Amino acid sequence: MLKTVRSVSIADYAKSGVLILPLLSSRKRKAEERRGKTVRKKGQERLLQGNEAIVEGALRAGCRFFAGYPITPATEISELLSVRLPKVDGTFIQMEDEIASLGAVIGASLAGVKSMTATSGPGFSLMQENLGFACIAEVPCVVVNVMRGGPSTGLPTSPSQSDVMQARWGTHGDHPMIVLCPSTIRECYDLTIKAFNLSEKYRNPVILLVDEVIAHMREKIILDGDKPIDIFTRVKPTVPPEWYIPYEDTPTGIPAMADFGEGYRYHVTGLTHDTRGFPTSRPDEVDAFIRRLFRKISQNFTDMQMGEVFQTEDAEVAVIAYGCVARSAKRAVIDARERGIRAGLLKLNTIWPFMRTQVEKILHTSGCVIVPEMNMGQISREVKRVNKGTAKVFTINKVDGTIITPQEILGKIREVC
Amino acid sequence: MSYRYDIRLSGSGGQGLILMGIILAEAIGLHDGKYVAQTQSYGPEARGGSSKAEVVVSDEEIDYPKALKLDLLVAMNQKSCDDYYMDLKPEGILIVDSTFVKQVPIQGAYQIPFTRMARERFERGMVANIIALGAISKLTPIVSPKAIEAAVLARVPRGTESLNRDALKMGMRAGQKAKKLAASSVVSLIENEDT
Numbered sequence: 001m002l003k004t005v006r007s008v009s010i011a012d013y014a015k016s017g018v019l020i021l022p023l024l025s026s027r028k029r030k031a032e033e034r035r036g037k038t039v040r041k042k043g044q045e046r047l048l049q050g051n052e053a054i055v056e057g058a059l060r061a062g063c064r065f066f067a068g069y070p071i072t073p074a075t076e077i078s079e080l081l082s083v084r085l086p087k088v089d090g091t092f093i094q095m096e097d098e099i100a101s102l103g104a105v106i107g108a109s110l111a112g113v114k115s116m117t118a119t120s121g122p123g124f125s126l127m128q129e130n131l132g133f134a135c136i137a138e139v140p141c142v143v144v145n146v147m148r149g150g151p152s153t154g155l156p157t158s159p160s161q162s163d164v165m166q167a168r169w170g171t172h173g174d175h176p177m178i179v180l181c182p183s184t185i186r187e188c189y190d191l192t193i194k195a196f197n198l199s200e201k202y203r204n205p206v207i208l209l210v211d212e213v214i215a216h217m218r219e220k221i222i223l224d225g226d227k228p229i230d231i232f233t234r235v236k237p238t239v240p241p242e243w244y245i246p247y248e249d250t251p252t253g254i255p256a257m258a259d260f261g262e263g264y265r266y267h268v269t270g271l272t273h274d275t276r277g278f279p280t281s282r283p284d285e286v287d288a289f290i291r292r293l294f295r296k297i298s299q300n301f302t303d304m305q306m307g308e309v310f311q312t313e314d315a316e317v318a319v320i321a322y323g324c325v326a327r328s329a330k331r332a333v334i335d336a337r338e339r340g341i342r343a344g345l346l347k348l349n350t351i352w353p354f355m356r357t358q359v360e361k362i363l364h365t366s367g368c369v370i371v372p373e374m375n376m377g378q379i380s381r382e383v384k385r386v387n388k389g390t391a392k393v394f395t396i397n398k399v400d401g402t403i404i405t406p407q408e409i410l411g412k413i414r415e416v417c
Numbered sequence: 418m419s420y421r422y423d424i425r426l427s428g429s430g431g432q433g434l435i436l437m438g439i440i441l442a443e444a445i446g447l448h449d450g451k452y453v454a455q456t457q458s459y460g461p462e463a464r465g466g467s468s469k470a471e472v473v474v475s476d477e478e479i480d481y482p483k484a485l486k487l488d489l490l491v492a493m494n495q496k497s498c499d500d501y502y503m504d505l506k507p508e509g510i511l512i513v514d515s516t517f518v519k520q521v522p523i524q525g526a527y528q529i530p531f532t533r534m535a536r537e538r539f540e541r542g543m544v545a546n547i548i549a550l551g552a553i554s555k556l557t558p559i560v561s562p563k564a565i566e567a568a569v570l571a572r573v574p575r576g577t578e579s580l581n582r583d584a585l586k587m588g589m590r591a592g593q594k595a596k597k598l599a600a601s602s603v604v605s606l607i608e609n610e611d612t
Contacts, residue, residue: 047443047453072461156461217482218439218455220446324482331480406481 045222050188050215051076051118054144054208055084056223057192058116062231063142064090065115067104069097069123072156073212074146077118098123102130106139110268112259114196114233118144121163122153124170131205132171133270135293138203138247138255140234142195145207146215149401158401159212161323162375167207168352174290176297178206178304179352183326185219191306191349197232198304202296203254209351211374213324213403237264247275249288253296297353306349307358311337315344317413318366320359320383322348325372325404332409341417354382363391370412372396372404392416422474422559423484426549427501428493428514431464433546437491438470440550440568441560445474448564454482467497474559489557491549492518493531510557514545527556527595534587544584547573551588556596562589 048056054077058066066081078094085092091108095101098119105115119127124145134141147163149155163170167179178198182188192208199206237244237256246266248255258264267277272289274280297304310330312318317336321329326347336343346362348355363369363383369391371380380395387393394416398404424441426434435457446453454473460466471484487505492498494517502522505511513521516532529552531545547569554565566585573581 045447047439047446047455157459213456213482216457218442218453219479219482220453327480327482334480403483405483406485 045220047218048185048189048221049076049218050182050185050210051146052080053185053188053221054118054192054210054215055080057189058142058196059084059088059090060189060229060231061193061196062114062233063116063196064088065105065108065113066090066117067093067095067101067108067115068117068119069095069101071098071120071123073148073215074118074120074123074144076215077144077146098126099130102127102134102141102143105141105143106130106134106137109134109139109141110137110260112262114140114200116142116144116196118146120146120148120156121150121160121166124163124166128166128171132173132175134205135171135175135177136173136270136272137268138257138293139205139268140196140199140203140257141205142192142199143205143207144192144210146210146212148212149399155401157212159324159374159403160399160401161211161325161373162378162399163209164351164373164375164378167209174294176204176294177352178202178204178297179209179350180206180306181209181322181349181351182214183323183347183349184214185217185221187349188214189221189223193229193231194306197230200232200234201254201303202300203234203257204297209323211323217324241265245275246277247273247289249275249292253292253299301353301357304350305353305355305358307355308345308347308349309358309362310345310347312344312346312362312365314342315362315366316342317368317370317417318344318346318362319370319372319409319413320346320348320362320379321372322351322379323374325374328404328406329372329409331406332413335406335410336413339414341413343413348379351379354386356386359383359386360390363387363393367391368394368416370394370396370409370416372398372409372412374398374404419475419477421479421485422488423486424472424474424489424491424559425469425484425487425501425504426471426491426493427467427469427497428491428517429464429497430459430462430466430468432468432493433543434468434493435459435470436572437546437550438472440565440572441553442472443572444554444560444564444568445472448567449561451475452477452479454479456482467500469497469501489553489559491553493545493549495519498522512549512552512556514549516545525599527552527592527599529588529591529595531588534591535584538587539580539584541580544581547581547584548588548591551585551590552592552595553588555589555592 082092108115149158149160180191182191195206234257241264271279319329333343442453442455452475457470459468491512493514511526514531515528516530531548535545554562
């Protein structure tokens with residue numbers, strides 16, 4: 001039985017059905033069928049790759065601009081969007097590099113278009129500068145990072161989870177960050193929509209952190225279109241242009257955002273700015289600005305923290321995992337239960353902000369926690385940070401470019417029990 | 418009780434293994450209606466280098482998406498055959514492209530020269546993967562010939578449908594023949610034992 005953690009909203013998304021292509025009228029469809037074309041019908045099952053599901057999710061969320069530079073294992077996102085975006089009056093640009101890609105995305109977003117880019121580790125490193133710009137200028141955008149082995153060019157075609165900390169702290173300076181991590185094809189779709197919603201809602205970049213296994217894996221997914229889903233679009237100013245204060249401090253901490261070209265003239269800069277957008281170094285203004293950036297995220301943790309628990313009620317040993325490793329972990333937990341070991345699983349769909357409340361609960365109830373991940377210990381570090389001696393924390397770190405197997409996790413479960 | 422059926426298609430880059438995996442997954446998942454997870458692993462080279470595609474089939478949602486112990490291994494070159502035959506279950510099926518696989522490590526493997534057939538009959542080595550899919554549909558219980566045909570025709574580029582249909586049929590005939598041959602060799606083995 002799979003139960004959703006309280007204060008988690010992914011279930012709402014999982015239930016939401018989606019229409020992926022404009023439905024053809026029945027007469028047109030019949031004509032197409034006569035000509036032997038495969039026509040996608042409502043509610044039809046499809047076999048989609050993670051990257052393809054991300055594209056479907058992005059289009060569904062209203063993404064109409066993509067600028068990127070192809071890189072394995074994220075290339076399929078660019079490929080597919082270059083075909084799909086023009087059909088929905090969107091724009092696709094292949095830029096000269098990843099620095100320019102995110103620059104173009106920020107520009108498009110400032111003009112009011114939901115925008116996205118997709119890359120892998122080496123490109124993600126190049127994007128860090130502009131990622132910081134998006135944070136300080138509070139420009140909504142979605143960055144997909146399909147992780148591969150690193151550092152540098154690393155292992156282009158092999159999976160890894162080693163960008164967890166880069167996603168959080170890759171760009172310099174204090175900044176909040178929202179990072180989501182899918183482990184199924186369905187979640188690729190749902191979390192992409194969620195990523196757009198969160199970025200629009202909180203005016204912050206959102207990173208979708210995917211690993212190569214999930215990005216290239218194919219599973220069945222039903223994109224059944226009719227049911228409405230939550231699509232959030234940035235709040236626009238209701239005041240006349242001359243009254244508009246672009247970085248006004250509000251109770252939510254999220255100022256209204258005007259589209260460029262609408263007559264609301266304001267200044268966008270990477271320098272720390274005052275409420276009107278002009279550079280400032282006055283300590284009181286700087287302090288208020290940085291604190292507001294953090295406040296807009298931290299007072300809404302429950303809206304963005306998503307995960308799943310599996311058989312944790314009576315677990316004596318719990319596994320905390322994310323991405324493709326969560327799938328291995330689930331198999332290991334099932335196998336452990338068959339052997340009479342009370343094991344459980346907490347799957348993280350939100351990596352940052354770190355799901356402290358849920359992790360603390362698991363640490364308290366099980367007393368023994370295993371964190372398997374395909375890096376030298378990035379999330380386990382966070383788990384140990386919030387642990388404060390309440391539980392024993394064990395790690396499995398695999399950095400050879402292959403996925404952690406259920407046997408490896410089961411072995412650890414049996415070892416620590 | 419749920420089951421898992423693990424398939425690995427292996428060979429070198431450029432032999433069309435990943436497309437084969439996708440078609441097989443679509444046939445089983447969309448046309449035969451089971452749960453599937455298809456994954457792949459390949460090197461940075463466009464051609465050459467080792468390449469494999471895996472398909473896991475189950476009657477419930479699949480957790481671990483990679484193949485564990487293999488029910489079916491298709492090896493399109495010698496290296497992949499040598500590397501992976503150890504992962505086969507005792508009752509697992511091994512199908513090799515005998516154009517490239519000269520040494521078969523275990524008894525009872527089906528040896529069909531997919532690439533040679535593709536070159537001789539169609540003058541195109543690249544349909545070897547489709548011929549292999551035809552053979553798989555006859556040699557294993559996991560996918561029906563009808564489903565594989567529908568999946569192949571839905572995936573291949575326009576204008577190549579008849580070529581691919583012919584290749585598929587050829588594979589099915591080859592599979593049928595290999596099966597009969599294997600059955601008769603078992604019979605002859607038993608007969609030999611008796612005498």
